[in-house]
Amino acid sequence: MEDEEDNIFSGSDDEEAMTAGEVLQKLEEAWMNEALSPELLMNKSDIIDCMMEQINEMENNIQRVKTNDLKIYIHKMELERIRYLLTSYLRIRIKKIEKYATAIMMEDGKRDPDDAKLTDSELQFAREREKNLLELFQNLVLQHMPPNMQSLEKDKICSKPNLDEYVFFRVNQDVEGVLVEEETVDNREEVIDLKKGEQHIMRYKIIRPLAETGAVSLI
Amino acid sequence: MDSAEIEFFAENEEVTIVPNFSKDKLFLIRGDVGPFNASMPVTVPVWLAVSLRQQQRCRIIPPPWMDVEKLTEKKEEETSTDIFTQMPCEYYMEVAQLLLNCASDDIPYAHKIRTLIKDIWDARMSKLRSSIQTFLTSDATHAKVERITI
Amino acid sequence: MFGEKALELIKELKRCGDGLLPSFNEETVRQVLEEMKSLFEENHKDVTASSEGEQGLFPGVQLRHAALERNKRILLTYLNERATSIAELRWQMGTVLPPDIRSRLAEHELSWLQKYNKSLTAYMRAVGADITHNLKPPKSLLIEVRCTTEHGSIELTSGRTLHLSRGTHHFLERSECEPLIARGIVEEI
Numbered sequence: 001m002e003d004e005e006d007n008i009f010s011g012s013d014d015e016e017a018m019t020a021g022e023v024l025q026k027l028e029e030a031w032m033n034e035a036l037s038p039e040l041l042m043n044k045s046d047i048i049d050c051m052m053e054q055i056n057e058m059e060n061n062i063q064r065v066k067t068n069d070l071k072i073y074i075h076k077m078e079l080e081r082i083r084y085l086l087t088s089y090l091r092i093r094i095k096k097i098e099k100y101a102t103a104i105m106m107e108d109g110k111r112d113p114d115d116a117k118l119t120d121s122e123l124q125f126a127r128e129r130e131k132n133l134l135e136l137f138q139n140l141v142l143q144h145m146p147p148n149m150q151s152l153e154k155d156k157i158c159s160k161p162n163l164d165e166y167v168f169f170r171v172n173q174d175v176e177g178v179l180v181e182e183e184t185v186d187n188r189e190e191v192i193d194l195k196k197g198e199q200h201i202m203r204y205k206i207i208r209p210l211a212e213t214g215a216v217s218l219i
Numbered sequence: 220m221d222s223a224e225i226e227f228f229a230e231n232e233e234v235t236i237v238p239n240f241s242k243d244k245l246f247l248i249r250g251d252v253g254p255f256n257a258s259m260p261v262t263v264p265v266w267l268a269v270s271l272r273q274q275q276r277c278r279i280i281p282p283p284w285m286d287v288e289k290l291t292e293k294k295e296e297e298t299s300t301d302i303f304t305q306m307p308c309e310y311y312m313e314v315a316q317l318l319l320n321c322a323s324d325d326i327p328y329a330h331k332i333r334t335l336i337k338d339i340w341d342a343r344m345s346k347l348r349s350s351i352q353t354f355l356t357s358d359a360t361h362a363k364v365e366r367i368t369i
Numbered sequence: 370m371f372g373e374k375a376l377e378l379i380k381e382l383k384r385c386g387d388g389l390l391p392s393f394n395e396e397t398v399r400q401v402l403e404e405m406k407s408l409f410e411e412n413h414k415d416v417t418a419s420s421e422g423e424q425g426l427f428p429g430v431q432l433r434h435a436a437l438e439r440n441k442r443i444l445l446t447y448l449n450e451r452a453t454s455i456a457e458l459r460w461q462m463g464t465v466l467p468p469d470i471r472s473r474l475a476e477h478e479l480s481w482l483q484k485y486n487k488s489l490t491a492y493m494r495a496v497g498a499d500i501t502h503n504l505k506p507p508k509s510l511l512i513e514v515r516c517t518t519e520h521g522s523i524e525l526t527s528g529r530t531l532h533l534s535r536g537t538h539h540f541l542e543r544s545e546c547e548p549l550i551a552r553g554i555v556e557e558i
Contacts, residue, residue: 021250028228035220052497054248070276071245073542077270078247080507083498084227091500094492098456121495128488132481133452139477141444144402146409149441157445168364180360190360201354202361227506273513273540 036218102158163205229313230266375443
């Protein structure tokens with residue numbers, strides 16, 4: 001019995017480029033960045049799908065084992081933790097999508113579909129969110145307004161994330177020549193270099209592309 | 220991030236325990252832990268250590284930095300300068316709390332350690348508050364913040 | 370003063386603070402819409418008069434137009450803020466709202482909530498995870514209990530033997546301690 005159990009739980013795919021542990025670490029990084037960034041980041045559906053598969057497989061294995069010993073208990077605890085991380089990550093994104101649906105879809109509309117921030121199911125949710133809200137506006141007030149007031153300029157009224165927010169971040173790889181202040185009448189241009197391991201605070205929008213590539217991690 | 224979330228991440232830190240049971244290596248998703256041999260120290264994530272300790276299945280060996288002498292020095296160093304000093308662990312506050320709450324019997328001078336950790340944390344928080352204040356009221360667009368912890 | 374009624378709506382939401390949703394203020398919304406209607410009609414009259422040569426009406430028209438825009442913006446903000454709170458209620462209370470809260474929603478808000486539920490469910494089905502659960506990081510699966518009687522030894526499903534005497538503390542799995550709690554042998558701390 002003991003041997004059989006070991007086999008069940010050691011069944012990892014060796015041909016995978018990343019170990020399950022590494023995928024989990026990526027998920028933790030993704031969670032942290034998503035939780036701390038004012039805007040929605042690029043979706044990480046590859047990591048999510050992979051982790052989802054891992055925990056479903058593990059759950060099935062556990063259910064097949066009848067005994068309720070310490071080993072199973074520890075596996076269950078780990079599953080609980082990962083399940084929380086996954087659902088929490090998806091939740092953080094859904095809450096941002098609810099808030100900024102229109103702005104995010106307009107932004108995604110300008111990108112190559114392969115670089116879209118939203119996953120297919122998130123896009124579906126965002127579309128419905130926008131449509132339902134417009135219907136609510138329409139039904140409750142817009143249709144009762146004077147004719148010249150009934151239209152909506154979506155891009156003008158939709159809420160957008162505040163990219164000027166200050167964020168703390170850690171530098172993961174050296175980046176040279178980050179423009180922190182553009183030249184204006186009052187200020188001269190200010191450029192700094194980021195060195196691996198350093199921690200900084202600045203406006204989110206300055207490091208926006210770096211957060212997306214993973215050159216910095218929000219903390 | 221709220222305090223429960225920070226604690227969650229702190230629970231991924233590692234700590235050494237001495238189990239009172241024997242068990243083969245466990246192939247967790249995060250990575251392997253064990254094998255567990257009664258009376259042999261083994262390193263596990265904090266969440267596992269806390270849980271095993273609650274079931275009285277292990278004793279926790281406090282991390283080297285959870286030591287009255289070392290923490291007293293750290294406190295001196297932290298309070299004698301305006302900059303942040305290097306902390307031994309990113310989540311020192313949470314890890315200390317987690318271990319002290321479940322295993323104060325395993326940690327010599329637990330009460331003293333609790334106080335020292337809190338003093339260090341207070342000192343760092345007040346530095347953080349005042350430096351953020353200075354930063355926000357200045358014209359600066361960015362600042363390097365060395366060695367701050369989450 | 371134009372827009373005063375509309376502002377009441379926002380103040381009302383603010384007064385109620387987070388999570389406490391006031392009843393949909395149909396009366397005030399109607400009054401704001403009325404105000405908009407009369408502003409529009411006056412403007413229409415003035416614009417017609419101007420085109421027939423009357424002078425000096427333009428500033429008034431502009432002022433009223435600004436008031437119209439402002440009223441519209443405030444009404445939409447009111448609805449949007451409420452929709453956000455209603456969605457929040459869904460997360461806190463599940464798909465079935467208690468009657469006293471339900472009664473605070475306008476008919477159209479109820480159907481909005483229904484559609485919201487539907488698209489949230491569709492999303493969760495697509496990703497294969499119920500994101501309305503696991504809201505807090507998991508703590509240990511064990512629960513600390515205090516024994517309230519001299520019960521003696523029991524064997525746990527894990528095979529571990531536990532000696533339950535009055536005043537002792539134990540950490541047990543929820544499934545194991547629930548029957549003991551029900552029988553009054555231990556209490557949760």
